[in-house]
Amino acid sequence: MGLLDPDRLFPIDESSRGLARALYKTVEALPIVSPHGHTDPRWFAENAAFPDPAQLFVTPDHYVFRMLHSQGIPLEAMGVPRVDGGWTETDPRKIWRIFAENFHLLRGTPSRMWLDHAFSEVFGLTERLSAATADASYDHIADCLIRPEFRPRALFERFNIEVIATTESALDDLRWHRMIRESGWSGRVVTAYRPDAVVDPEFAGFAENVAALGELTGEDTATWNGYLAAHRGRRAYFKEFGATSTDHGHATARTEDLPQAEAAALFAKALAGACTAEEADAFRGQMLTEMARMSLDDGLVLQIHPGSYRNHSQPVLEKFGRDKGYDIPTRTDYVRALRPLLNAVGSDPRLSVIVFTLDESVYARELAPLAGVYPALKLGPAWWFFDSPEGMRRFRETTTETAGFCNTVGFNDDTRAFCSIPARHDVARRVDCAYLSTLVRTGRLDEGEAFEVAHDLAYRFAKQAYRL
Amino acid sequence: MGLLDPDRLFPIDESSRGLARALYKTVEALPIVSPHGHTDPRWFAENAAFPDPAQLFVTPDHYVFRMLHSQGIPLEAMGVPRVDGGWTETDPRKIWRIFAENFHLLRGTPSRMWLDHAFSEVFGLTERLSAATADASYDHIADCLIRPEFRPRALFERFNIEVIATTESALDDLRWHRMIRESGWSGRVVTAYRPDAVVDPEFAGFAENVAALGELTGEDTATWNGYLAAHRGRRAYFKEFGATSTDHGHATARTEDLPQAEAAALFAKALAGACTAEEADAFRGQMLTEMARMSLDDGLVLQIHPGSYRNHSQPVLEKFGRDKGYDIPTRTDYVRALRPLLNAVGSDPRLSVIVFTLDESVYARELAPLAGVYPALKLGPAWWFFDSPEGMRRFRETTTETAGFCNTVGFNDDTRAFCSIPARHDVARRVDCAYLSTLVRTGRLDEGEAFEVAHDLAYRFAKQAYRL
Amino acid sequence: MGLLDPDRLFPIDESSRGLARALYKTVEALPIVSPHGHTDPRWFAENAAFPDPAQLFVTPDHYVFRMLHSQGIPLEAMGVPRVDGGWTETDPRKIWRIFAENFHLLRGTPSRMWLDHAFSEVFGLTERLSAATADASYDHIADCLIRPEFRPRALFERFNIEVIATTESALDDLRWHRMIRESGWSGRVVTAYRPDAVVDPEFAGFAENVAALGELTGEDTATWNGYLAAHRGRRAYFKEFGATSTDHGHATARTEDLPQAEAAALFAKALAGACTAEEADAFRGQMLTEMARMSLDDGLVLQIHPGSYRNHSQPVLEKFGRDKGYDIPTRTDYVRALRPLLNAVGSDPRLSVIVFTLDESVYARELAPLAGVYPALKLGPAWWFFDSPEGMRRFRETTTETAGFCNTVGFNDDTRAFCSIPARHDVARRVDCAYLSTLVRTGRLDEGEAFEVAHDLAYRFAKQAYRL
Incomplete structure (x- = not known):
């Protein structure tokens, strides 16, 4: 469904x-x-245009990155910038993969409902985000973002x-x-x-x-x-x-x-x-x-x-x-x-x-x-x-x-x-x-x-x- | 029903x-x-005998007049007496009309259930109180109140x-x-x-x-x-x-x-x-x-x-x-x-x-x-x-x-x-x-x-x- | 059932x-x-072996004896030991009877669910505990407790x-x-x-x-x-x-x-x-x-x-x-x-x-x-x-x-x-x-x-x- x-x-x-x-x-x-x-x-x-899927859905959304962080994932890995300008992940696809692999952590939360709604209604995705669907969904959203209607x-x-x-x-x-x-x-x-x-x-x-x-x-x-x-x-x-x-x-x-x-x-x-x-x-x-x-x-x-x-x-x-x-x-x-x-x-x-x-x-x-x-x-x-x-x-x-x-x-x-x-x-x-x-x-x-x-x-x- | x-x-x-x-x-x-x-x-x-419908249902019931008051209706308009003896509404029918016009404010509250119960079971009213039914319900209740069984x-x-x-x-x-x-x-x-x-x-x-x-x-x-x-x-x-x-x-x-x-x-x-x-x-x-x-x-x-x-x-x-x-x-x-x-x-x-x-x-x-x-x-x-x-x-x-x-x-x-x-x-x-x-x-x-x-x-x- | x-x-x-x-x-x-x-x-x-039904279910379980106590039953009557060594009930059957007579006090509590589960699943009892079933259930549990499988x-x-x-x-x-x-x-x-x-x-x-x-x-x-x-x-x-x-x-x-x-x-x-x-x-x-x-x-x-x-x-x-x-x-x-x-x-x-x-x-x-x-x-x-x-x-x-x-x-x-x-x-x-x-x-x-x-x-x- x-x-x-x-x-x-x-x-x-x-x-x-x-x-x-x-x-x-x-x-x-x-x-x-x-x-x-x-x-x-x-x-x-x-x-x-919004720059990329990670910048749209992960790095700026504290609901999302706090939950992953609570399970031990460093904020740096999700691209959260450091005060001292030190290293954080800058490859949006890598950030997206971490997000996708850990999407199950959001089960039962409103963030999960909001994300599914956006994936489905805004971007037309049909499969639950997971490690298996990480790259395909990344590509799909990235393709959308360069289009004028996004x-x-x-x-x-x-x-x-x-x-x-x-x-x-x-x-x-x-x-x-x-x-x-x-x-x-x-x-x-x-x-x-x-x-x-x-x-x-x-x-x-x-x-x-x-x-x-x-x-x-x-x-x-x-x-x-x-x-x-x-x-x-x-x-x-x-x-x-x-x-x-x-x-x-x-x-x-x-x-x-x-x-x-x-x-x-x-x-x-x-x-x-x-x-x-x-x-x-x-x-x-x-x-x-x-x-x-x-x-x-x-x-x-x-x-x-x-x-x-x-x-x-x-x-x-x-x-x-x-x-x-x-x-x-x-x-x-x-x-x-x-x-x-x-x-x-x-x-x-x-x-x-x-x-x-x-x-x-x-x-x-x-x-x-x-x-x-x-x-x-x-x-x-x-x-x-x-x-x-x-x-x-x-x-x-x-x-x-x-x-x-x-x-x-x-x-x-x-x-x-x-x-x-x-x-x-x-x-x-x-x-x-x-x-x-x-x-x-x-x-x-x-x-x-x-x-x-x-x-x-x-x-x-x-x-x-x-x-x- | x-x-x-x-x-x-x-x-x-x-x-x-x-x-x-x-x-x-x-x-x-x-x-x-x-x-x-x-x-x-x-x-x-x-x-x-209870004096009139407003004295029975509005003026003494703080559950009722507080809700109307919260929407900007002055307490005076509901007949609440002033310490200094200054003007408050004394016409029970006018008070009743204000009550009736604003009865929808009580939606979802227990007061609404209690009032409907009294209107229905004590006074035999069958229509929801509103501006349209204000006078008829007033007259009906007022008529009841002068009878010995009330x-x-x-x-x-x-x-x-x-x-x-x-x-x-x-x-x-x-x-x-x-x-x-x-x-x-x-x-x-x-x-x-x-x-x-x-x-x-x-x-x-x-x-x-x-x-x-x-x-x-x-x-x-x-x-x-x-x-x-x-x-x-x-x-x-x-x-x-x-x-x-x-x-x-x-x-x-x-x-x-x-x-x-x-x-x-x-x-x-x-x-x-x-x-x-x-x-x-x-x-x-x-x-x-x-x-x-x-x-x-x-x-x-x-x-x-x-x-x-x-x-x-x-x-x-x-x-x-x-x-x-x-x-x-x-x-x-x-x-x-x-x-x-x-x-x-x-x-x-x-x-x-x-x-x-x-x-x-x-x-x-x-x-x-x-x-x-x-x-x-x-x-x-x-x-x-x-x-x-x-x-x-x-x-x-x-x-x-x-x-x-x-x-x-x-x-x-x-x-x-x-x-x-x-x-x-x-x-x-x-x-x-x-x-x-x-x-x-x-x-x-x-x-x-x-x-x-x-x-x-x-x-x-x-x-x-x-x-x- | x-x-x-x-x-x-x-x-x-x-x-x-x-x-x-x-x-x-x-x-x-x-x-x-x-x-x-x-x-x-x-x-x-x-x-x-556990000593007796009262020692298993009543005297050590503060969930149980606190509820009976709240209705005026002295702790002594349930066998709770006194600091000064003074009298408390020591006859387990008497304690059990008090428990059984007052079992209805536990209606709606988790203790009642836990007890019923133990009575039914551990000891095979089939009737709700009450004054009427007190002695039979006591005897049944006591008989079990001396067996090796208990x-x-x-x-x-x-x-x-x-x-x-x-x-x-x-x-x-x-x-x-x-x-x-x-x-x-x-x-x-x-x-x-x-x-x-x-x-x-x-x-x-x-x-x-x-x-x-x-x-x-x-x-x-x-x-x-x-x-x-x-x-x-x-x-x-x-x-x-x-x-x-x-x-x-x-x-x-x-x-x-x-x-x-x-x-x-x-x-x-x-x-x-x-x-x-x-x-x-x-x-x-x-x-x-x-x-x-x-x-x-x-x-x-x-x-x-x-x-x-x-x-x-x-x-x-x-x-x-x-x-x-x-x-x-x-x-x-x-x-x-x-x-x-x-x-x-x-x-x-x-x-x-x-x-x-x-x-x-x-x-x-x-x-x-x-x-x-x-x-x-x-x-x-x-x-x-x-x-x-x-x-x-x-x-x-x-x-x-x-x-x-x-x-x-x-x-x-x-x-x-x-x-x-x-x-x-x-x-x-x-x-x-x-x-x-x-x-x-x-x-x-x-x-x-x-x-x-x-x-x-x-x-x-x-x-x-x-x-x-």
């Missing part, structure tokens, strides 16, 4: 499966709204992407977004405002970054008010390039709502590099509330996704740098952490704050109860390690009863693996249809309602929540 | 569903034992309630309970002893409350021994009005077992308003152990349900007061917290301590292991945000294997929404029958045993655990 | 059940690999145990293991190195134990280097008796990687009995990293299973001693706790560190992400209170998507209840086959792959991970 079971992820009993299939048929072909992700705008600006813009259109958001640093000049806009291409690629470098006192070069922000905006960022004005200016600049949201990935969900004089003093200390760890954390928390207040004025949606212990392995960080699959979720408190922000602005229905989590034990206990009452708060989807069939199912089962569907925001793929985007949205749509089918078959929802909600979850909620 | 699927909440496959249905048939009509709740005894004392006592009897417990402050004069008793009505409405106002040093007016307790009991509550004696006296008074339990909703599960001299000193400090937050917490913890010791003498069941961060929104608290849907669960530790109490009295099988939780991550990890060994400890049912089909299922799946059925106490509705009582018990009975059916169909329980356990869970355990 | 449903624990729908059954058929009869447990090597050394070695062979690991203190002389070896019996019983008594400064007699370790090994354990050398020597001695692993059950998962001079100073303080609680904890953490470094040299697998609050009831501890069912799981952090060890040696694929947990909320959040990237780290199976059908299912559902199957280590029974060993492995095999069947039926795994993985989980992974 090829690589993909047409009924995958649907309930097993025939009656529920039939309904899930019927629901899915109505959302399967809906355009993809991708409001949060990390694709590279340069792809769409330059529209150059260029980024062609794939974007083929994937039926209505809009995709990338994420850029506050200091980014958005040149690729400008190039896309000026190219006359009709694809809608928008940016999102990610100010880590200028709101986190512990970020490398914080003071310099803040100075650079001042230069970019013409504000005196040596003062608290100038600094806030610079953010406002920069947000407006990002809005020119389609941004509808800001994006914040702090280590904790801590927020603060200090008196402005205290906040200003903390900022001065941060600029001077004199913050304690506690003060740096407080400043980051204060900036979330400041960002929320700016959102009340400019309408940008505030995304908070805390709880990742970044770069857990010091040896790997030193040898390979950041983002090498060693970001590990930690326990996160939301009830006390979000209270200052929510008390300040959470009752205002004009504001939209979207919270993601890597700690699913808080879905039912903290996040759904908070989102089920505060007008400004919404729940982002099952995210990162939970962006999986079981994770999505648990998300619905633990949030819907308290927060309803209406306080969730549909799906986003949060990925830099371009070919996995249709696969990920497809998985989400299937899992949601399966869940809705189960609700109907257990008398908790009418069939007619299920069709409405399926559309909400696949398309409408994301557009509405992110104001796209 | 009307508002209710007759097979709702049963397993989907025919074989399990058939058995679940058979199990349910044997418990469906059992009398309701409601050992913990917040109905108003005045209803049963005066037996006056008075509280008539509904109590129609609901087949064998016994219901209300909850009263230690300082309550129990006048409505007296009136019920003196009325000669045969309905069994009992009270429960809730001493927050006189055991929590941070409760508004604590010292005055303790003095009032002294006056009510003729004890010198300025002394530790007199204070304890006053509790004993007041518990005896509550027992005269049928109380079989006490009820404690502290922020944490902390208990203490201090030497009596230390406890007395802490009490003196509390009376003087000189406790630190830590000392106030210790005193509350000490009083749980004192209450447990009193229970050994007078047989009252001790209910502990910690872990709610009350009134999370300061603006809402200031404008609308307490209990407006802003109570949010927090992470709760039980292992260390309950140890002082359990070490003091937990080995005594004459004592019955029932623990509820809002933190379901502790079911399998902490509460089931504790209840599965301490003779005094029992697990209360899935509670509050977990009083839902998925919550109840997870409760059974995560507690039964370690604590068995025998260390659980059946269901309670914990509600002030009178018309939801049959609905809630019905949901619990269905979910339990579904769970039992699954155990049988997967070879983990005999069919004959399942029928016994179904009866235990629906009726016998609640009567036994609460000594009703 | 007797005590056991032949399709127990399989999915209910016919299509999935059929596949689960087919998968199970291929692993049902595989030899048992039991790499972690607490059976008594003396059984296999002396091969004496001696430990005969059962070992009948259970098809390929290899079983026991656990011995670092100070144990391994006399029973020596006796087994010298007996010429072909059964493979290996030891495991459990050094609590000599690595935990808070262990009773720590300094004396360390001195004894020095005598056993001929090293000067008064010095840090001598102490480490003694461990190395003792580990080598354990390896002579088949040990392939070490076993560490600290209260937390804390590890440390202090400079050697600091570690030596801490050791000196520990020997002097001068450690604070914090220092003792740090020392235990340091010793985990030291053990990991030794493992790099000698190849022993490092098992860490933290998170049990031991002997929670002080009264029970004083009256009955340790391990009386009062060990309660607590919340455990792994992300920060394991970092020192993982940073020191976690990238080395020659090392194998297996982590168990009693806090299942960390499976998806912490342990699977860690095991899914660190080459040295593997996940032990659902353990202790989670060694149950629901616990095992949740383990697979929450770990597979992030850690894959390849970073798990198969099943182990961790038991001293000898007759439950086949039952426990059978439950694990069934649950895994059910899970695999569901993956296939929902399009997440090919059928052919499922057969391979079923074999991995039932047999190959345990042998490989434990190097057996």
